[in-house]
Amino acid sequence: MSPKLHCLRPETDLGAHEEQPRGCQTSASGDPLAAEPSGGLATILVVDDEEGIRQLFKEILAGAGYEVVLAGNGSEALKILRGRNVHLVITDILMPETEGIEMIRTVRRSFPGLRTIAMSGAFDGQYLRIARLLGARAALAKPVSPTQLLGAVREVLA
Numbered sequence: 200m201s202p203k204l205h206c207l208r209p210e211t212d213l214g215a216h217e218e219q220p221r222g223c224q225t226s227a228s229g230d231p232l233a234a235e236p237s238g239g240l241a242t243i244l245v246v247d248d249e250e251g252i253r254q255l256f257k258e259i260l261a262g263a264g265y266e267v268v269l270a271g272n273g274s275e276a277l278k279i280l281r282g283r284n285v286h287l288v289i290t291d292i293l294m295p296e297t298e299g300i301e302m303i304r305t306v307r308r309s310f311p312g313l314r315t316i317a318m319s320g321a322f323d324g325q326y327l328r329i330a331r332l333l334g335a336r337a338a339l340a341k342p343v344s345p346t347q348l349l350g351a352v353r354e355v356l357a
Contacts, residue, residue, distance in 0.1 A: 241286035241356055242266040246276040246302065247318075248294040252341075256289065259345045260352065273297025273305075280310060287356060289348075292319035292326040300329060307334045314355050318343060 243265050245256045250271075257267045268285065270276035274296040276288065288306060292299035299317060306313050317330030320341030327338035336355040339347060 240264045240266070242268060242284060243352065244268045244270060244276055244279060244285045244288045246270045246273060246288060246290040246294070246299070248272055248291065252291070256348065259348055263349055263352075265352070273299065273302035276302060277305060277309075280306070280313075285313065287314050287316065287352065289316045289318065289352075292317055292330060293321050300326065300333065303330055303333045303335055316351055316355055 240263075243260055245253055245260070245267060246269075247253050247256070248271055253269045253271070257269060260267045268279055268283070270279055272294045273290070276290065277297065279285070280288075288302075290299045290302050297305070299319070303315055303317060306315055315330075315335045316337045316339060317327055317335040318339040318341055319326045319330075324338075324340055327335075327340065331338050337351040339351055
């Protein structure tokens, strides 16, 4: 049995008579925010301004069976979240445009059940502590090993 995952859309996207987006099933209570995706593992959005990091994480996560979506900054990530189901966001903290701390705040406000993992290699972990206080379920200091990444993902999605 797969761990319980969340199929999320902004509340404004799902009206009272609309069906849950394709790929998700509602829970026994009919709550789409407590639903499991049908047909497999979670969809993960990786947000980092470094192309090499995004591609490496995609390779690691896809190799473990996850569907992976990539964004180069927080603004791009928020557009993606408004248009598709995502179960977990892994975000860098220091990025151009919408940076990671603001992204975590916005995700928490607009997508209340969506889980986040923060990552950063800057400022001796200070931003990671802030990210945890703002609701990130895990914090990873860069560089991140494949074992650390997959362990955090499994723990946060469990």
